[in-house]
Amino acid sequence: MAAASNVPGAQTPSIHSDRRITFSLKAPDATTLQVAGGDGLGMGPFPMTKGTDGTWSVTTPPSVPGFHYYWFVLNGVEVNDPASETYFGYGKETSGIEVPETGADFYAIQNVPHGEVRTKWYLSKISGEWRRAIVYTPPGYDDHSAAHYPVLILQHGSGEDETGWTHQGRAQFILDNLIAAGKARPMIVVMDRGYAQRAGTPPMPGPTGWLQNHTSFEDVVVHDLIPMIDASYRTIPDREHRAMAGLSMGGMQTLFITLEHLDLFAYIGSFSGSIIPNIRTANGTPQPFDPNTAYGGAFSDPAQFNKRVKLLWLGVGTAEEDDFRAHIGGTVKTLRKAGVRVEYFESSGTAHEWQTWRRGLNDFAPRLFR
Amino acid sequence: MAAASNVPGAQTPSIHSDRRITFSLKAPDATTLQVAGGDGLGMGPFPMTKGTDGTWSVTTPPSVPGFHYYWFVLNGVEVNDPASETYFGYGKETSGIEVPETGADFYAIQNVPHGEVRTKWYLSKISGEWRRAIVYTPPGYDDHSAAHYPVLILQHGSGEDETGWTHQGRAQFILDNLIAAGKARPMIVVMDRGYAQRAGTPPMPGPTGWLQNHTSFEDVVVHDLIPMIDASYRTIPDREHRAMAGLSMGGMQTLFITLEHLDLFAYIGSFSGSIIPNIRTANGTPQPFDPNTAYGGAFSDPAQFNKRVKLLWLGVGTAEEDDFRAHIGGTVKTLRKAGVRVEYFESSGTAHEWQTWRRGLNDFAPRLFR
Numbered sequence: 001m002a003a004a005s006n007v008p009g010a011q012t013p014s015i016h017s018d019r020r021i022t023f024s025l026k027a028p029d030a031t032t033l034q035v036a037g038g039d040g041l042g043m044g045p046f047p048m049t050k051g052t053d054g055t056w057s058v059t060t061p062p063s064v065p066g067f068h069y070y071w072f073v074l075n076g077v078e079v080n081d082p083a084s085e086t087y088f089g090y091g092k093e094t095s096g097i098e099v100p101e102t103g104a105d106f107y108a109i110q111n112v113p114h115g116e117v118r119t120k121w122y123l124s125k126i127s128g129e130w131r132r133a134i135v136y137t138p139p140g141y142d143d144h145s146a147a148h149y150p151v152l153i154l155q156h157g158s159g160e161d162e163t164g165w166t167h168q169g170r171a172q173f174i175l176d177n178l179i180a181a182g183k184a185r186p187m188i189v190v191m192d193r194g195y196a197q198r199a200g201t202p203p204m205p206g207p208t209g210w211l212q213n214h215t216s217f218e219d220v221v222v223h224d225l226i227p228m229i230d231a232s233y234r235t236i237p238d239r240e241h242r243a244m245a246g247l248s249m250g251g252m253q254t255l256f257i258t259l260e261h262l263d264l265f266a267y268i269g270s271f272s273g274s275i276i277p278n279i280r281t282a283n284g285t286p287q288p289f290d291p292n293t294a295y296g297g298a299f300s301d302p303a304q305f306n307k308r309v310k311l312l313w314l315g316v317g318t319a320e321e322d323d324f325r326a327h328i329g330g331t332v333k334t335l336r337k338a339g340v341r342v343e344y345f346e347s348s349g350t351a352h353e354w355q356t357w358r359r360g361l362n363d364f365a366p367r368l369f370r
Numbered sequence: 371m372a373a374a375s376n377v378p379g380a381q382t383p384s385i386h387s388d389r390r391i392t393f394s395l396k397a398p399d400a401t402t403l404q405v406a407g408g409d410g411l412g413m414g415p416f417p418m419t420k421g422t423d424g425t426w427s428v429t430t431p432p433s434v435p436g437f438h439y440y441w442f443v444l445n446g447v448e449v450n451d452p453a454s455e456t457y458f459g460y461g462k463e464t465s466g467i468e469v470p471e472t473g474a475d476f477y478a479i480q481n482v483p484h485g486e487v488r489t490k491w492y493l494s495k496i497s498g499e500w501r502r503a504i505v506y507t508p509p510g511y512d513d514h515s516a517a518h519y520p521v522l523i524l525q526h527g528s529g530e531d532e533t534g535w536t537h538q539g540r541a542q543f544i545l546d547n548l549i550a551a552g553k554a555r556p557m558i559v560v561m562d563r564g565y566a567q568r569a570g571t572p573p574m575p576g577p578t579g580w581l582q583n584h585t586s587f588e589d590v591v592v593h594d595l596i597p598m599i600d601a602s603y604r605t606i607p608d609r610e611h612r613a614m615a616g617l618s619m620g621g622m623q624t625l626f627i628t629l630e631h632l633d634l635f636a637y638i639g640s641f642s643g644s645i646i647p648n649i650r651t652a653n654g655t656p657q658p659f660d661p662n663t664a665y666g667g668a669f670s671d672p673a674q675f676n677k678r679v680k681l682l683w684l685g686v687g688t689a690e691e692d693d694f695r696a697h698i699g700g701t702v703k704t705l706r707k708a709g710v711r712v713e714y715f716e717s718s719g720t721a722h723e724w725q726t727w728r729r730g731l732n733d734f735a736p737r738l739f740r
Contacts, residue, residue, distance in 0.1 A: 029446035077396070093455060093463065172489075
């Protein structure tokens, strides 16, 4: 069947019942054509074969379920599939394919009350630019004008942007479904652009240049974003009702921002995020994780930490690279050994991909604000 | 300078001060490469030249200001420019370039209060599907919980979708600026997907198959969209506070929907929209426009029409095809001769493109709900 991520009317990419995928492109004058993509598509690139009408095609081996970025390589150039919607990833608009997972309806749009996804423009004092935040308001937000809500700040990964969680991630449907089932507390979810340059400083190279300038995004969150959200929406503006989480780069950012600002956050989630215990002083390879000194000593008094932080949640996919899984799982062990309370989540069979993070959100959100 | 429509960090397309545009793409293994695009880019396709490092480039003649779709033709295949954001047009995601117009700041994001752009999912009884409407709420909507607002339904063109007016069109900034200047009344703007198939009927071919089934979208507007909007937002739910407008296909739809439902609409706008006076009975070429019989006789009693309809607004760009401009301008003359009050707007020097429609909205919106 045609993938749900296709543009209307496009018959390919087509997903078979065993999750093999047929890709095709009409290109009579191309001399080489391949399809390639993210981890979940399996090994690539896959050479495509030219048919008599000039349409090239290939059927790839069974894919992992979930959302996968992909692209054609047309005479050596990576280009999008005109038959696919595009999603911001790798620092640009990229084709993507949604491969259904049997029995998984937690991120499907269902016949339940739906929240809204709002685009909110705000002027940042830190970066001196108009920034765009994406804000999920829960079902009934407009109808209950006296109600106030907790806030989750939820960040994308490197090369992605503020649209990732609601486009690739389907976070709004995950929340709608959890809230309808009574499994999660109605909350506001704020997704911001995880890059910032301080006003008057030269731009960093490419969208991922943030690492050289990582405290600028931190300052946007602390000094611009949170005050704007609390002024614009009916929040409960205290640390017990404010969470931050993110995936990959966004998880890394979450850890160093929240652990520096425990006065602002009581709930913390890192989805497949690198743990860089000394990011504020790093000038090279991260140091080994030492709970006494990591993140400025945030964990040095575990009893105090456990009292103050209601949730520290770390997750990873079991099909992520072994080193990376060991990196996150190992940190969890070290923290637990030191007496720090930490929740650990593994997504079975999924890689450094959105299906891991959708499942992560589905586990994480119900634990918030309890 | 790098176009504002580029993805972050991309140096080309680059717009020169005389509005020539330099496009480039690294493609060492391509054998032919061109750039082509919509009317405002001038004659195309433009052959690109390969440099010693494998990067192809071309500088095109001065462009008309505004937003233009474009694409590369790489070994005969139309592909997007990885350096550009994508915009839904031509039934697929397409690259676009924003060429500044000197002195035109009416669609710029300015330091004024901003409304929100909301994504609203709703279940359509007519089409049996979850549909996505884009809803602009004016600045202060959340702060004035007793205020009620008039509603403009604003539709995209053929091959585009519900995201067009806020992405290509920048309608939210046009409204923000007009409202801040006191030139337009604060209003809710609803942008829906201008295609629909009735539940249980086979899909029309491609996204533009609507014409064979045009009353299904009409029924979605009348029976699903308007009731949903009035139930979900603080509207003033009467005809004197409800407008509909659209561009191209959306203008055509606006005319046949509103003129059949004057009990629902008192303000009507068609931006570069074909006038098909007999669309409900058409089985081929439209008949000549006869004010006595057009649109089921909606204009047959001009005095009554003028009393009932507060605004009928038709617009076109002076650089649109001569026949098309004569078609719209001629209809205006015929209507006026018959005694029908109609506003006519010409956008100077612009074609069947978004700059025409941005200017149209900037003229149209201030006339609403007065």
